[in-house]
Amino acid sequence: MNELFHTGAVTAILLASGLTYALRLGGLLLADRLPKSGPGRRFLDCLPGTLLVSLTLPGALHAGLPGMLGLTACLLVYVRTRNLLATMAAGIVVVVLLRRLFMV
């Protein structure tokens, strides 16, 4: 077993996992205590959108001009098909083609 787990590895993994799980469940249980209407409700309603924007936008900007054009392709395909697999494929194809064009 010494080879499978380094000294301190079990503690490190359990600590990291425990903290992460506490954040996941804690957020849900805290939100249960927020008021069901008024500004508190508006906060929760708006949170998924603002979180997803914050999660996505910095990465999209790092992808540069090919990324912006790929993003446009994604949104066009998504609006027409509402299919995530097709959206992902469109974005990847556009980005790869543009990268090859600019690089070579």
Place this chain on the structure above:
Amino acid sequence: MKNIGRSLWYRGARANIPLAISAMAYGGVFGILSGNQGVSWAEMLAMDLLLFAGSAQLVMIEMWHAPLPVLDIGLAVLVINMRYLLIGASLQPVFDGRPLWKKIFGMHLVADENWAVTIAAHRSGGTSPAFLVGGGILLLVAWTFSTVASNLLGGRIPAPENWGLDFAFVAVFSALSFSLWQGRGDLIPWLVAALLAVVGEHLLPGKLYIALGGIGGALTACLIEMLRKTKASPQNMIDEAAPAISIANAKPDFLAMTGEEDQ
């Protein structure tokens, strides 16, 4: 009822297939990286099953040098995963009224991917914890299989950018963001979120910029709602919830002033 439950698990898993594919591609790269860092397959497996958070695992294996800096690792993971506090909070409507054991079990299987897919599905006609968990199980299996297999197999680290795989998450998440758009009322909160996230990425450690943008944007929406309420007629205010009235009454001058500036 049992059939309905089962089909929701299945539908949740199916909706996450595109994200599971890109998670597997990244899991493959990540597994090789972990092997090169001296992370054993058993450690990898334990992280996959217990932690189940890609970006936190990546930072962990980067810090994987003997003697392991256990407390530093814990702190780094806390900073990176702070967004899960908000992700958990935003799942409140999905879990509303469900028994505690479902929350305790379901929340472990929440990753960015199935969270985003579930929230989008919830907006377009409601969903249930089963949908979330179905997606979570698929992602957990895909992630665990690809990371452990490539940890054992090893090899040279491929560059996912060459196949545009780094763009897969951006592509899917931006499409999902689009489907979360609720109308013009979201414009200012989303712009605030975008600005805070981009600025925060340069200034804050880990992934705190996600939490900063999420909170900042949602608080903006909250503030706009409060301003609107103080401007609303007394008849409307009677219909509103008591906490909103007490907040509005507590700061009438401040809110009235900013309300006029807002016009």
